[in-house]
Amino acid sequence: MTTIGFEVIMGIFHVWHSGIMYAGLWPDQPILDNVFREGRVIRILRKSADILPPVLALTLIWSYCSGSILPESFRYIPWIGTVVTAANCVLIPLSGYWWLGKRAERLLSGKSLSWYQNICAKLNITAELAPNGLSLAGVLKKASRDRELFKRITDEM
Known part of the structure; x- marks a missing residue:
């Protein structure tokens, strides 16, 4: 091979x-x-x-x-x-x-990227410079642990 x-x-x-x-x-x-x-x-x-x-x-x-x-x-x-x-x-x-x-x-772009940065700001986490889908999934997983925060984030979608 x-x-x-x-x-x-x-x-x-x-x-x-x-x-x-x-x-x-x-x-x-x-x-x-x-x-x-x-x-x-x-x-x-x-x-x-x-x-x-x-x-x-x-x-x-x-x-x-x-x-x-x-x-x-x-x-x-x-x-x-x-x-x-x-x-x-x-x-x-x-x-x-x-x-x-x-x-x-896949690298995030457009609304997904701004949404990722918004979630990172609300969680007080440093956002990656070039986030991908796996980064977004990790941030969403952390946000989903706090019901009230997750509710506010999903209301902004």
Whole structure:
């Protein structure tokens, strides 16, 4: 494997890791869903962790059972659906964490940046010079611990 290929693979893992950290750091406050999509995506990913393993198990059982009653020349057909279902059960969470990782690493601009600076000022925290989505999630998490402050911040959205 070349050095460039290794860097690409490590970059992919870094984005996934950022997405997982972002999902763990993002506050679970439904009021934020009006402005940010992250909360909805995180809830979908958590539900998929509950739903996708049984779907995969049922698909494997169905493929095994239905493959034994088909004629010999058609036995591969149920396994095609199983492979596609298994790929989706793996790729749906990976693509969700990829999207979250990209959002976490993106630099804030416009209203998000001014909102970030406003929250930092209210929390008496020094704002970063070039904040990204992960910085915003951390500040929102700290702000969500104080209900009254969080209420005032969300009223200003």
